[in-house]
Amino acid sequence: MELNKRQTEILEIVKMDGPITGEQIAERLNLVRATIRPDLAILTMAGYLDARPRVGYFYSGKKTVQSVADSMIGMKVGDFQSIPVVVADTVSVYDAICQMFLEDVGTLFVIDKSSNLSGVLSRKDLLRTSLGNNELEKIPVHVIMTRMPNITYCKKQDTLLYAAQKMIDQQIDSLPVVIEKEEGLEVVGRITKTNITAAFLSLAEDHEL
């Protein structure tokens, strides 16, 4: 639920100086007690404020102050991303597979000699190549990777909902988080369906569901 300007002001006053009486709050706002009565009723009933007789209003401190919906909209990629694992485009498929196991990730990002994003390697790509192929040491990853401009990416400041939608639409398990520069894309993070699953759980936990 959205609070209006006056309700937000009241909430701020009580947060700062509570417990405080309705009279005192009204005074601070240059209003009479009767004017703010509905606002106090709303704030109390919605769980933002608690009231105690002969003490006054105090801030409930409940996390219900932000609704689950608001939390969800406010989730940013930057707050949930993981560390990216990158390999040079010249390494072999064999080394890439070893790297994937070593770091225990499902996706590797491939960078060119200027350190810009040039490709993506999934477990699926590597499994497909390894099947019946005995010379994995001799194949460089740039031969099998998904390459720019076919890579879907996102930025730190994108919402988690945006990233989730991209992964579902493109049927992929992760996205590189990048900074767009003139020379190319610098990889600064990795967002995965595991991050989304963790965010889903954190929503429930933060709101004590």
Added chain:
Amino acid sequence: MELNKRQTEILEIVKMDGPITGEQIAERLNLVRATIRPDLAILTMAGYLDARPRVGYFYSGKKTVQSVADSMIGMKVGDFQSIPVVVADTVSVYDAICQMFLEDVGTLFVIDKSSNLSGVLSRKDLLRTSLGNNELEKIPVHVIMTRMPNITYCKKQDTLLYAAQKMIDQQIDSLPVVIEKEEGLEVVGRITKTNITAAFLSLAEDHEL
């Protein structure tokens, strides 16, 4: 936000008989208008009701009537699960990999000759085995699979939050959905981080976030 008993009653009255004035609602509840004023204010501000001058209150019809929190708690595995892909424990690793690509899944469930769940195969298991191994046709999957009782599973009626928590805790990408029988576990579904990501998006969509 949780509605109290009176607010729920008001909502029901407006749903049934709206548009209806505040006076009329109060009358139905044997209360005076002033008593229900804060309730009406809350219901309106929270988007449950709309008010129009000289017409009265009417039901907004928005899906916000169920809070995002309630929707989230109510999500069941059975409503989001995918079709499981199963292989017999006697098939070769090579055939399992082919099956995985054919069905485009990240996990295969392995069943014994009585069709009960006996193991799980992830892309990671198969990639590890295929690395430098030229005789994938000769290795049966039961040699490399994760086997009972080390398999984490869930049931249709479990909440999606429960399944998400299990996947995060166990660091796995999917769970078999089973029916527990005396003879063993019958596999009836598959729940993955993709399903959780889709559920996360559906929450936002259903509530028009």
